[in-house]
Amino acid sequence: MNSQYDSLINEEARTQFHRDGFVIVKNALSCEEVGVLRREVDNLVNFLISENMDIMRDFGGVIEPISCGYIDPPVSQMYILSKRSYSGLRNMVTEDPDTVVPILFGKMSALAKNLLPTATTDNPMCLFNEQYIVKTPNSVSSSSFEWHQDSQYMDASAQKAFPIVSCWTALDDVNITNGTLLIEPFPRLIDPSTGSYLGLPNSLNSHATHLQHHMHLASCYEKELDRNTAIAQAHNSNETIPASLRSAPPNQNQVYERQRPILVDITAGTIVFLSGYVRHCSLGNGSSKFRRAYMPQFSAGKVQTGDGGLVSLAVPCADDQHERELEQQQQEEAYQQPDEFEEYQMQ
Known part of the structure; x- marks a missing residue:
């Protein structure tokens, strides 16, 4: 953080x-x-x-x-x-x-x-x-x-x-x-035995866990809504959308709610x-x-x-430590071998 x-x-x-x-x-x-x-x-x-x-x-x-x-x-x-x-x-x-x-x-x-x-x-x-x-x-x-x-x-x-x-x-x-x-x-995702929403997995800072979690939830999407229907549902936030529970692939022990x-x-x-x-x-x-x-x-x-x-x-996004080291190395080589460095620069 x-x-x-x-x-x-x-x-x-x-x-x-x-x-x-x-x-x-x-x-x-x-x-x-x-x-x-x-x-x-x-x-x-x-x-x-x-x-x-x-x-x-x-x-x-x-x-x-x-x-x-x-x-x-x-x-x-x-x-x-x-x-x-x-x-x-x-x-x-x-x-x-x-x-x-x-x-x-x-x-x-x-x-x-x-x-x-x-x-x-x-x-x-x-x-x-x-x-x-x-x-x-x-x-x-x-x-x-x-x-x-x-x-x-x-x-x-x-x-x-x-x-x-x-x-x-x-x-x-x-x-x-x-x-x-x-x-x-x-x-x-819902636990079918309790009807409660499932919590997030541990270790979402892990590359593999992050990917698996987001891809799994995305795999549970149903067919795309008509845009006007989606807008109407978004506007009517006080109305209850009929429950739509489906088995969550690939784990059939879970269900999900749209x-x-x-x-x-x-x-x-x-x-x-x-x-x-x-x-x-x-x-x-x-x-x-x-x-x-x-x-x-x-x-x-x-x-x-x-x-x-x-x-x-x-x-x-991090500072280019490798680039700084490479630049320093090139400068040292240029000082020691000016002719070779000049040829390299012109390529």
């Missing part, structure tokens, strides 16, 4: 995350931090519009700071593996004093760390992806996202090996009018932390203003495909 953020991600928040697949942390970012992110996304949006790009048609509302065209494509792909290289590129998008890097690798990663398995040498905590999600004004028909789980965008082997957490961060007040999230929490969908209504600076396995969708923007959100994703380990290739970014 990072004591600086104990009040934001406490034991109660972690329990809800592992039970329901998400947790909402209000006012997680300060007004100044929200301002930094707003200014950056506004610069990116204005640039793309100036290039005759349509945010919804050409980008689906998803803008990745490094690859959207705002800066020249990186010559080397080292940035996907290196915090130092990635930070250097990010600072080309927005420089000091508005750089996003301290927010991304500072508060964001520290908060997400408390919801992922304990980092190890083999499975370090990594930045997996980073994007702004922008819904243009009056775009109800084109800016909604269907029901999905974030892990489904990884290949099958990666889904079973690497937990991820998405940090969906509101940069505007978000509600049903301008394109909010609709979340179906994980089903609740939970009521949650319609998110939050202020700017609030973060919705989503397990890679929780089901959610988002509504279209029917307002007259842009709706902006920022969503970095973090993983427990460098997410790889079955054949060893990287799925997306694999930027270690």
